[in-house]
Amino acid sequence: MSDKKSIKKVVLAYSGGLDTSIILKWLQVTYGCEVVTFTADLGQGEELEPARRKAELLGIQQIYIEDLREEFVRDYVFPMFRANAVYEGIYLLGTSIARPLIAKRQIEIAHETGADAVCHGATGKGNDQVRFELSYYALDPNITVVAPWREWDFKSRTALIDFAEKNQILVTKDKRGDAPFSVDANLLHTSSEGKLLEDPAVEAPDYVYQRTVSPEDAPNTPEIIEVGFEKGDAVSINGERLSPATLLTTLNEYGRKHGIGRLDLVENRYVGMKSRGVYETPGGTILLQAHRGIESITLDRGAAHLKDELMPKYAELIYNGFWFSPEREMLQAAIDKSQEFVTGAVRLKLYKGSAHVVGRESPFSLYNQELVTFEEGAVAYDQHDAAGFIKLNALRLRLTGARRNKGTL
Template sequence: MSKDINKVVLAYSGGLDTSIILKWLKQVYDCEVVTFTADLGQGEELEPARKRAEMMGITEIYIEDLREEFVRDFVFPMFRANALYEGVYLLGTSIARPLIAKRLVEIAEATGADAVAHGATGKGNDQVRFELSAYALNPGIRVIAPWREWDLQSRTKLIEFAEQNQIPVPKDKRGEAPFSVDANLLHTSSEGKVLEDPAIEAPDYVYQRTVDPVDAPDTPETITIGFEKGDAVSVNGETLSPASLLTRLNELGGRHGIGRLDLVENRFVGMKSRGIYETPGGTILLAAHRGIESITLDRGAAHLKDEIMPRYAELIYNGLWYSPEREMLQALIDKSQEFVAGEVTLKLYKGSANVVGRSSPYSLYSEDLVTFEEGTGTYDHHDAEGFIKLNGLRLKTYGARKLRLARGQ
């Protein structure tokens, strides 16, 4: 194992695992450690992380509120694409990793660190996301992944290491945790332990941000979301910052049991995993964005976006946010959003967020064209005859051949 590292920046949550990693790095690499803790809206008090780092002898401690940057520069661009991995997952964990990696690399440069380190395990996707992002931003950076190097492969060994090194072990961590949780302003993700059997329904206590739809209010709630250039800018007429807007939608969605997902997904590293996701605000936002696009995007543009969306979503899931192909797709997507502006009205009710109205100064919807009543004559019904004949020509030719073959001719 290389010992030529003098200083490393660690993505530090303040929890047991990353506290163990902090101590392990100092012992194994005999290096200085800088800690970086990001506030991405996970809803936890971050000052305890500072106190734990100080207690472990760390003098360079970075704790940063990145909520606005997270939503503005990562979540919103992703939602312009209506991105869903495997058709349902809103990529809440995936989209947070490139921002964390970005700050790790920037702090490493600012502090003269040789390397960055993360606490992702060798079985998951996050190791790929952190490291591909770091290499894209600084090709010469060293990345340390303790879970791929050490022999602390069980909860028992981790706790033994912690006790041997005077690292406080929370009482609820003595033994097997019921499941693990990753959270940020976009979502919560729970997996492992009690969730590992995909045939068994997740216990109620797994859900943290949403009420059970059965227990949600019996009266629907109607809200209006305003858009400019594809991004949400207001809720019920109140202009809000990106992070404040998503926070508001989370509150609304959580109250009505919106955004729950029980998913068995295909990890990039090759295995299937079962996760419980809650994305209340994001689920509302996706429905609203598709609603405003329905009247402002041309058919060709809308269908092209739907065609490239799975590829775009897969790039994010696989940790390729900083890849040239994602940037190319983003440029195309952003071009499509120039006139995606207006208001969408949604009805929230017992787990659902349904669009019930949409309006835009750039609407392509023409009531005169679609009305069943007498219009102004801009659409001539007779034009459809030639249109159908031309489109039917190849089908008639194809059908005639099938009939010849069926008759043995």
């Protein structure tokens, strides 16, 4: 537990919801310190001004509400997508990639306001506490971290509600009972976990999905879109240049319409347990397919295969909270180098939950139609050379085969 006497001012990651409002008051009561609230707009789709009003009602003087959508996509989502990062084969890391940006801005605000501590609302069972705190300490090794869920004595939802009522914190009717599941959202994805979703054998009800129509209800006619890339980052849709956040927002709308990006996953948390999550990443799912499509014609085989070997490690670093680690930055440098010629356009067919690449072109394409055609082409490829190539590659196999058969070459 943090030293109550030493904390004079704390920067709280504040959503304006019931839990962080309780945390805000708890900090004032328990630590007797000044609280600075920070509310980040990462594209979660909620009105944020109510958070300002709630903070003001609780006596907060320094209130930060910031639109970080462009920075989020440009400096966090896009670098991650250059790596084609997926955790455990399928998870697009929507929650994981948002935490380092929130943490970075909290530390910056702490320095701006003279705060000596930061506070998050993550529980003691999940990954987010790790992601926040590893980022805090990487950016300010001497910062004090307050983690209320690991410190306070509240044992139940009822106890939290009682504390809220005693301290004149508004508790709406829909917050008095247990929520059927918890939701985290940003411009990249929505995740739903807990309560009615805890049994992995039971299918999630359709109302859990908030960002996509059911694939069965999606249009019966496919839609073709074109995504343009420059040096590995998407820059346009159907020929129209868009800012990073606007581009992802537009892809989200295409994905919503066609029921793309749903995922029901049992994942391995960094803290050791398995958890079941229901995710929606509509625009990100389209973007991943498009990026792999443009890489397929612009990346050399060795570079492409090495990227695929490095990717699971890179994804794991993000999932586990090591965005600001030296090894992630080293991997990012290698990944970014690979994207030097990843420029061009990819056409995708969107249809009932799927996004398929149907065309790709680039001024830096390594695809040579004369080399691969079945017709004889006037290019520097002699099919007779393949015999020697195969024989040299077979030499070690012939040697081990001869040993196995107690013979000689």
